[in-house]
Amino acid sequence: MSDLRSHKLVIxxxxxxxxxxxxxxxxxxxxxxxxxxxxxxxxxxxxxxxLAATGLLFSDIALGLMQLVxxxxxxxxxxxxxxxxxxxxxxxxxxxLRVMDEQALRLSFSQVVTRNLLRIVDxxxxxxxxxxxxxFFSRRCQRLGDLAAGTIVVSQARPPELNAELALGxxxxxxxxxxxxxxxxxxxxxxxxxxxxxxxxxxxxELAPQARVELFAAVAGAxxxxxxxxxxxxxxxxxxxxVRNCLDSLLRKPGEQNK
Amino acid sequence: xxxxxxxxxxxxxxxxxxxxEMLGRIAMSKAGLAxxxxxxxxxxxxxxxxxxxxxxxTFSSDRQTRLHLETLVARAYAEIHSTHDRPGRLxxxxxxxxxxxxxxxxxxxxxALSLAATLAGVIFGSFALAIDPDAKDVVLPFxxxxxxxAERVKKEEQTGGGVGNQEVSFSAFLMTNNIKVxxxxxxxxxxxxxxxxVMLFYNGVxxxxxxxxxxxxxxxxxxxxxxxxxxxFEIPAILIAxxxxxxxxxxxxxxxxxxxxxxxxxxxxxxxxxxxxxVAVLLVWAGIVESFLxxxxxxxxxxxxxxxxxxxxxxxxxxxxxxxxxxxxxxxxAGP
Numbered sequence: 001m002s003d004l005r006s007h008k009l010v011i012x013x014x015x016x017x018x019x020x021x022x023x024x025x026x027x028x029x030x031x032x033x034x035x036x037x038x039x040x041x042x043x044x045x046x047x048x049x050x051l052a053a054t055g056l057l058f059s060d061i062a063l064g065l066m067q068l069v070x071x072x073x074x075x076x077x078x079x080x081x082x083x084x085x086x087x088x089x090x091x092x093x094x095x096x097l098r099v100m101d102e103q104a105l106r107l108s109f110s111q112v113v114t115r116n117l118l119r120i121v122d123x124x125x126x127x128x129x130x131x132x133x134x135x136f137f138s139r140r141c142q143r144l145g146d147l148a149a150g151t152i153v154v155s156q157a158r159p160p161e162l163n164a165e166l167a168l169g170x171x172x173x174x175x176x177x178x179x180x181x182x183x184x185x186x187x188x189x190x191x192x193x194x195x196x197x198x199x200x201x202x203x204x205x206e207l208a209p210q211a212r213v214e215l216f217a218a219v220a221g222a223x224x225x226x227x228x229x230x231x232x233x234x235x236x237x238x239x240x241x242x243v244r245n246c247l248d249s250l251l252r253k254p255g256e257q258n259k
Numbered sequence: 260x261x262x263x264x265x266x267x268x269x270x271x272x273x274x275x276x277x278x279x280e281m282l283g284r285i286a287m288s289k290a291g292l293a294x295x296x297x298x299x300x301x302x303x304x305x306x307x308x309x310x311x312x313x314x315x316x317t318f319s320s321d322r323q324t325r326l327h328l329e330t331l332v333a334r335a336y337a338e339i340h341s342t343h344d345r346p347g348r349l350x351x352x353x354x355x356x357x358x359x360x361x362x363x364x365x366x367x368x369x370x371a372l373s374l375a376a377t378l379a380g381v382i383f384g385s386f387a388l389a390i391d392p393d394a395k396d397v398v399l400p401f402x403x404x405x406x407x408x409a410e411r412v413k414k415e416e417q418t419g420g421g422v423g424n425q426e427v428s429f430s431a432f433l434m435t436n437n438i439k440v441x442x443x444x445x446x447x448x449x450x451x452x453x454x455x456x457v458m459l460f461y462n463g464v465x466x467x468x469x470x471x472x473x474x475x476x477x478x479x480x481x482x483x484x485x486x487x488x489x490x491x492f493e494i495p496a497i498l499i500a501x502x503x504x505x506x507x508x509x510x511x512x513x514x515x516x517x518x519x520x521x522x523x524x525x526x527x528x529x530x531x532x533x534x535x536x537x538v539a540v541l542l543v544w545a546g547i548v549e550s551f552l553x554x555x556x557x558x559x560x561x562x563x564x565x566x567x568x569x570x571x572x573x574x575x576x577x578x579x580x581x582x583x584x585x586x587x588x589x590x591x592x593a594g595p
Binding site for chain 2 (some may be wrong): 012013014015017018019020021032060061063064065066067068070075083086101102103105106108109110111114117118120121139142148149150156
């Protein structure tokens with residue numbers, strides 16, 4: 001089942017559990033493909049230059065071999081890398097993308113070959129137009145090759161890690177004096193709210209002053225409703241600092257001490 | 260309920276690390292887990308990790324840990340629930356003489372349709388040239404076929420033909436170009452088979468026009484000597500590529516099949532790869548023969564020799580596709 005808003009594919013296991021996979025968007029997929037294209041062209045040029053350097057470039061055997069090798073590189077690059085690197089080419093590795101079976105099962109060789117062979121249709125009539133459109137309109141951002149092979153491309157980029165140092169900015173966290181309230185905060189705050197608070201702190205400098213104040217007020221309000229700290233712990237504290245303290249309480253690694 | 264996240268992480272982290280390490284070992288080894296105890300342990304770790312994920316998702320806001328655990332569970336899930344075998348030892352000869360023919364026969368109706376589309380094109384091409392000889396310019400895309408066949412034969416027989424010391428590169432060009440065309444014929448199955456049928460029909464039109472043109476000019480022997488050595492493999496290869504495209508199209512349309520689209524595609528995918536692999540093998544041989552033999556004519560190579568080779572090749576191919584893998588098929592039918 002795919003969650004359209006967040007581009008997530010939620011897999012429900014027969015055991016009754018669920019886990020989600022982050023689907024890669026058309027832009028990141030295009031960038032990964034561009035890197036792969038550059039690498040393929042580079043390999044082809046290297047072969048041509050190597051033959052030219054040995055003076056064999058225009059001999060019949062060299063021309064024949066070159067055609068065969070270029071053909072194998074063009075069609076084999078994606079197949080070889082995706083098979084041996086478990087769904088990743090060099091471009092996908094850079095962009096932290098991975099081809100997976102759409103039921104989150106192990107990728108089979110026939111799936112890898114099918115999605116790479118059908119690329120020839122996705123590239124029509126030029127510049128990946130059919131594949132790009134299919135990817136754009138598909139629920140799971142699948143090009144035609146993916147649809148036929150039953151594969152998806154997932155993004156494995158981890159969100160920027162926000163450690164306590166970044167959240168607090170080196171300041172003292174008065175909430176740590178109330179471990180039972182911190183525990184309640186961890187229980188009640190949803191992952192989505194924690195993620196939102198994290199994004200707000202990371203992107204604070206990108207926001208206009210008024211927008212920043214409003215955003216932190218809204219996030220702090222939601223956090224206060226989850227767990228209210230006593231007045232002595234929040235006295236004179238801005239909304240932004242409240243959010244930062246909460247994040248520290250939520251994300252602090254085991255064993256970290258207060259400053 | 261996770262009241263103390265720190266304690267929860269301290270307790271569970273070693274099990275996650277063990278699962279991670281086991282997954283790494285499985286990915287590296289071709290055979291998977293070695294013994295039953297290891298399999299049991301793996302299953303236990305997977306269930307423990309999924310239970311931890313459920314608890315984290317419900318009761319904790321630690322996003323990093325949740326993402327890490329989701330990735331771990333997804334990898335373990337793929338290993339446990341995947342039903343297809345890990346790739347075993349490559350057996351190219353067995354694949355060629357048993358797997359390919361069985362796959363071909365399994366989809367004989369698609370091959371028959373592929374052949375019918377090509378034959379319809381052949382009839383159309385012949386008929387077009389019969390009623391309008393000037394249509395040659397429109398029907399035939401190759402310049403060297405536009406002239407008078409008798410003149411071409413006379414010219415080629417003076418020199419004995421050949422491609423002027425460019426056999427290897429010409430052969431490579433033929434192989435790569437024909438394989439590329441075959442892949443397109445297969446991929447056009449995605450257009451519900453319309454693209455595949457159109458390409459097969461067009462291919463038939465060209466073939467029909469050429470055959471009619473040469474026979475009308477009384478050059479049937481030359482034509483057979485020229486086309487049969489490589490065409491005995493090349494034409495069936497294109498037909499098999501068309502067969503693969505039509506198998507794909509049928510899976511998309513899903514006539515009289517209760518499986519879902521995804522199930523249908525999943526079922527035919529290994530067959531598509533086998534068929535297109537067979538096409539590639541046939542076209543590699545056809546490319547070599549076309550470059551090194553087909554282009555040479557009398558007096559360098561006798562026509563009867565070339566025609567005989569073509570007939571022998573075609574017969575061998577028919578025997579392979581018709582009878583190959585019969586024993587394996589019988590065993591399969593008999594069941595375990």
